[in-house]
Amino acid sequence: MQSKDIKNMETAPMSRFQFVLNWRDYFVYIAFAIVLIFFAFTISGDGFFNPSNLFNIVRATTMISIMAVAMTFVISAGELDLSIGSTTAFSALISAMAMDAGYGMAVGVIAGLLAGLLIGAINGILVTKVGIPSFLVTLGMMQLLRGVDMWLTNTNPVVVKNESFNFWFGSGNLGSIPVLLLWSLVFLGAGHYALKHTPFGREVLATGGNRLAAEYSGVNTKRIKFYAFLLSGGAAAIAGMLYAGMMQSARYSFGQGDELSAIAAVILGGTSLFGGAGTIIGTMIGSLLIGTINNGLIIMGLSVSQQMIVSGAIIILAVAFGKKPSS
């Protein structure tokens, strides 16, 4: 009698747990569907589903989704990067200033990219070699770098006159397809492949899943984390240059708050905030969900303050529903 009770106690919650787990794995898709249906009923008459508006959503989501792809690696490895928003502006300014000084597009792009990689490397070294928690390192870097961004040009924008840069980074269309959409697809495809099908991706997940066991399996967890930060800095640099190309100028204020949107997209997508489990497809849907909500709220005619309140609340609700029960 007694042992039977114990057996039931052990098995019953387990199967229920698994069911809940499966259901929550697909939560972001359900949330995305609900949001689409909601907007279909309320604002489809206002052109929400027009191709041009759908491209608008993609365009507005590209930078977030590129940063979110890299953030998926950082979070899967058990870390966090809050400095990406400031890095976008930093890279955009460096790149624009190089072109403003008379250099061509290639030099401008390389300069911007190196600027982002440098920030990622500094973050990575501070976290892995000095041993400061990434939350604090990147929080400090976020503030510090925003100050640098303002100081670089004394808060003045830098106009980008390089036509081909503006075409390839942000403003151009190939046929009827925005270049920004291509950037998103490249990052999502490469990110998905790298996380799911390369040794690096597996080692990232192992590092975040159980750092000690990964280390005992021969994974160089410090190097893995360093690379994750490097990737994050590089992705932020690309995002920053896309902002510059789209606006045809670089400003110190680029990317403010983007770190939070990117983290929200990653977590909405089903990546564990504690590391060890991540999916790029989920991150893509998470980014689209955030972009769609923002776009829909604009079409509904909400003011900026109202938009912030509603989208913040939706993110909290979505994460609360999608949260995996701790075991």
Add this chain to the structure above:
Amino acid sequence: MTIPHILEMENINKSFSRVPVLKNARFELRKGEVHALMGGNGAGKSTLMKILTGVYTKDSGTITLEGEKVEFLKPKDAERKGIAMIFQEFSLIPTLTVAENIFLKHEPRRGIPYTINGKEMVKRSQAILDELEVDIDPNVTVDSLSVGYWQMVEIAKALSKNARILVMDEPTASLSESETRSLFQLVGRLKQAGISIVYISHRMAEIFEICDRITVMKDGQNVLTEECSQISMDQVIESMLGKETASFEWKERQYELDQEPVVKVRNLAYGSRVRNVSFDLRPGEIVGLAGLMGSGRTEIAEAIFGMRKPEAGDILIQGKKIKDVRDAIRQGVALVPENRRKQGLILDHTVRSNIMLTNIYQLSKHLFVNDFAGTKMTNQFIDKLNIKTDGPEKIVKLLSGGNQQKIVLAKWLAKNPSLLILDEPTIGVDIGAKSEIVEIVRELADRGISVLVISSELQELLAIADRILVLFNGEIIKDIYRRDIQTEEVLHHAIQGY
């Protein structure tokens, strides 16, 4: 002589998933007595103590405390009755002061609600520490104290809740010689004050020094309770062994003795924990490393695996010095670590991804991980090691201890190591899986792999090893071939250091 018992536990039964762990177990304790509780891993002593402290509930049996029948459904119940466990892994909060730790969750209050009377707390802490004759300032934070003092703070904490029975689990395992001395003096004072102590330990010399009585458990039952003055160490060892129907028998194995060693350890040292350790491991040889907890076993294993840099001495693998873990792995070293759940596995990942992790580069071509090959490899090992799982995609957390351990083995065997180190490979593994693991290890050695096994279960070492190194206080005091060991007693004596 009949001294009344403060505690009597009678006919205690407990099963986990239908496997009986305690069978009519008994335990009794007198007022002011230090009572040793001994037995091998899985003998049931920690389960019995967890029932006493309310961590587990018994299936049947009675607990009588000072003539009154008691039922403990949760740890709080036992605590209220004055029973406290002094934890092996300390349960103090390092950043709080000694006084704050002692009175955690039952701080003296002021008249105003929700406020703590700090002065009173320090005063009362000081009083307890004075009574124990422990020289600690109650105002310092716990992390500024050495490990030896942590345990004393734990004891003070228990006394602040008016504990009358203390359960101490391997209290000297992480203490230095002088810290052990002061702990024993403290135990003496506690006895004087009428506190009863259950003393769980494997160290017989200590037990005979400070305990009044000794109870030995084996397979969930009591096999002996006796006054320490009436019994010899040999008798205790004999009762722990019992008339063992040897579950694994030793088989003499043949291997070349004059081959070049796979590993040479020379004068390895880590402070006072490992001293001047030297030995060789030959291909195809199974070497057992015997010794008590804290005798330096794990340090040696981790040194060979490249996890710890030697403070002094050299480790040569295939003639080469190693720099770090990855270097050691490249030279063919594999380690099945002591703590399976923390060091061995990524519990939330699948069987397949755990096994693939150590082999991820062999399974990849042009930066592409071949998951088909990974699944094939996993299925191969599921078959070969008889791993009971629904399939390669099962989450490792949901498997039993024995099957988890086989997965840790599999992830290393897939790399074809030339040296396999097993640190306590059968802890928390059921008997069936245990003998399977023993068989696997023999088979590996027959294929020429050199194996180093660390185990607290001497019976297991005797069954499997060709040669045994005995560690005591960080030194190898015996290096002996299995065939020259006549009985388990000999080995028991050796690890106790005489």
